[in-house]
Amino acid sequence: MSVFTEKLLTWYQENKRVHPWKATKEPYHIWLSEIILQQTRVDQGTPYFLRFKAEYPTITDLANASEDEVMRLWEGLGYYSRARNLHATAKYIAFECGGIFPNTYKEILALKGVGPYTAAAIASFAYDLAHAVVDGNVYRVLGRYFNIATPIDTTKGKKEFAKLAAALLDQQDPATYNQAIMDFGATQCVPAQPDCAHCPMSNSCQAYQRKTVTIRPVKSKKTKQSKRFFHYLVIATPDQKVYLHKRTKKDIWQNLYEFPLIEKESLLASEELGLEEIFQKQAFWLRRVSSIYRQQLSHQKIHALFLEIQLKEAFQKADEQEWIAVPRNQLEKYALPRIVNTYLEQCEQGQNRQLLMDF
Ligand code: SF4
CATH class of the missing domain: 1.10.340.30 (Hypothetical protein; domain 2)
Known part of the structure; x- marks a missing residue:
């Protein structure tokens, strides 16, 4: 030995x-x-x-x-x-x-x-x-x-x-x-x-x-980090539901649920996100845009904004991204990425009370 x-x-x-x-x-x-x-x-x-x-x-x-x-x-x-x-x-x-x-x-x-x-x-x-x-x-x-x-x-x-x-x-x-x-x-x-x-x-x-x-030990190269910019649409319906969709593509967080997502090359103002196009003739009201949330993954840094949107009527978007209307008090039944959970926890703590209390 x-x-x-x-x-x-x-x-x-x-x-x-x-x-x-x-x-x-x-x-x-x-x-x-x-x-x-x-x-x-x-x-x-x-x-x-x-x-x-x-x-x-x-x-x-x-x-x-x-x-x-x-x-x-x-x-x-x-x-x-x-x-x-x-x-x-x-x-x-x-x-x-x-x-x-x-x-x-x-x-x-x-x-x-x-x-x-x-x-x-x-x-x-x-x-x-x-x-x-x-x-x-x-x-x-x-x-x-x-x-x-x-x-x-x-x-x-x-x-x-x-x-x-x-x-x-x-x-x-x-x-x-x-x-x-x-x-x-x-x-x-x-x-x-x-x-x-x-x-x-x-x-x-x-x-x-x-x-x-x-x-020691020696590494020859540094790991490349990339930045990603997520705009989450926290869409509340008149019957106390919010929309989620499942991440099915081969990417981070595959098979987890999240709010409908618009990913861009950088963080954009709400007017630049084409919300009218998404909601078409549906009446909506943008109540609030959150501060920036960040999450460091092994090779990516996620920057996320949460746009809190109120709808007058329930709505189903007809494209490849299927949205599921979930009662607000049942969000905990879904596996969500940490950044979304952090946002929701802060909603519960009263820092973003609009989503859970006022809608
Ligand atoms: S084995 Fe590790 S902790 Fe121990 S003397 Fe060497 S470097 Fe220090």
């Missing part, structure tokens, strides 16, 4: 984190936790894990749920393709594999929404198969400890790190080793200002010895 692995396992004995999915070998629960924890912090993901487990005790229960129910339970976690994949995979396992979770790395990797990292985690935690996890934590820990200058976002870098991770894995107990390196990266060798002075690895950590901790 390497010095690194020995020190890591010793550290883990005293510093392991306790999570509800760690004490189990049940592959359904391990898979569920791993999908939730992709792109999500443990403290944020834990209540979702417990809720899914309580609502759907078996993978067949999850498979039998409607997609809207699953999306609703997922609401607020972001990266909604994970929820769609979760549901599709549950159906596949329940209805095509007789409810038996696959038990080889290759079969696990073939599941929708499962990449090499998640497959290695499930294979080792549920079945003690010797596959090393490699994620952002592992790149950081190994990049620093071994002072590796190869960029992690290149083919060469990915191969080098995967090879090193496999060589360091404790073949006798891969599950504990994988848990240990993830916990070490999450709590000791953290991205910003790790406490190297009190780290049990510091004597042999190459980056600490050579003062390169802040520049």
Whole structure:
């Protein structure tokens, strides 16, 4: 066993984190936790894990749920393709594999929404198969400890790190080793200002010895960010309803609901949005335009305005965007993007009272 692995396992004995999915070998629960924890912090993901487990005790229960129910339970976690994949995979396992979770790395990797990292985690935690996890934590820990200058976002870098991770894995107990390196990266060798002075690895950590901790691991390119500008039409009808539509296209928030949307190259004044054309001969009254709401996604920044519109009569727009009239007090039954929920919460808190109170 390497010095690194020995020190890591010793550290883990005293510093392991306790999570509800760690004490189990049940592959359904391990898979569920791993999908939730992709792109999500443990403290944020834990209540979702417990809720899914309580609502759907078996993978067949999850498979039998409607997609809207699953999306609703997922609401607020972001990266909604994970929820769609979760549901599709549950159906596949329940209805095509007789409810038996696959038990080889290759079969696990073939599941929708499962990449090499998640497959290695499930294979080792549920079945003690010797596959090393490699994620952002592992790149950081190994990049620093071994002072590796190869960029992690290149083919060469990915191969080098995967090879090193496999060589360091404790073949006798891969599950504990994988848990240990993830916990070490999450709590000791953290991205910003790790406490190297009190780290049990510091004597042999190459980056600490050579003062390169802040520049490890290395990335070759910066992620491109794009800006998007949304104008949401919060259309209230005389019979206390508002319109929603479902985002069905391959884009962010697929299968979530939102107010009818006009997306433009920049934020525009209401007169520039062609509202007359949308409502045609229908009488409408623009009551208020909200302040700008912003939401940062991984590669996009969303800027949104909410235009609160009162209609005199119910209205159905005849085009590809189907609008559903929803009673205002039933909006919570729909899975909505976070930016829409933030707006609605502020309506409830009285900052935008017109929508929920005065219409
Ligand atoms: S000494 Fe610092 S950089 Fe090196 S492993 Fe420990 S926390 Fe990470």
